[in-house]
Amino acid sequence: MRSPTPVAQPTGPSPSGPSADACVAVDVVKTYGTGPTAVRALDGVTARFRRGRFTAIMGPSGSGKSTLLHCLAGLDTVTSGRVRIGDTDITALDDRRLTRLRRDRVGFVFQSFNLLPPLTAEQNILLPLDLAGRARDRAAFDQLVDRLGLTDRLRHRPAELSGGQQQRVAVARALITRPDVVFADEPTGALDIRTGRALLSHLRSVVRETGQTVVMVTHDPVAASFADRVLVLADGRVADELDDPTPGTVLAALRPLDR
Secondary structure (H helix, E strand, O other): OOOOOOOOOOOOOOOOHHHHHEEEEEEEEEEEHHHHHOOEEEEEEEEEEEOOOOEEEOOOOOOOOHHHHHHOOOOOOOOEEEEEOOOEEHHHOOHHHHHHHHHEEEEEOOOOOOOOOOOHHHOOOOOOHHHHOOOOOOOHHHHHHHOOOOHHHHOOOOHHHHHHHHHHHHHHHOOOOOEEEEEEEOOOOOOOOHHHHHHHHHHHHHHHHHOOEEEEEEEOOOHOOOOOOOEEEEEOEEEEEOOOHHHHHHHHHHHHHOO
């Protein structure tokens, strides 16, 4: 395996100010276990995720990409280092404040959809607003579901929707609160190729048209090519970064890491 390519490592606010960043990781270490059996899943990762950008995280199996996503989203705690959502250091929050931040400022899209079966598509999408006690903006809701092609599916329950439709409902649910950042963990993993590509096109158009921020873990170079940028991990470290990725450039970056 090649040694990780040095990458410029931000240690504080960006030159254009903290508002340019949706999420920042600084020297993040995550270790599972203790003693000789301890596993260092993340080994000093520093990375910046700009507002209004679509970033894919890639790497070989065991590279730490899902661990990084979970630490960025506040789903897992870091062993050391810092993670910021906007200007908030989430590593300094207690459980109550972290739960509130995840509810109000973070969106999640997972491979398994995680929709509530008894609720309609509309009720699933609006659930985060209802749980937070926030008012519904009907115009914003209508615009979002129209952009995702869900207008004629709002009264259907998950069992009455295709896999692609269910995942689009999950995306709408993640976006409805206008979070600082949406994290997506293999969002096309349970979809066929055509449906997966359509979902990624929808996701990219949302980023372009609304300026929202998406960070996605994927193993698929074609899926990664829908992003503005690819962050490549190897052995728990940042190995490479690619702007304006194509399937070819992503494969070229990954190929040496699989040896």
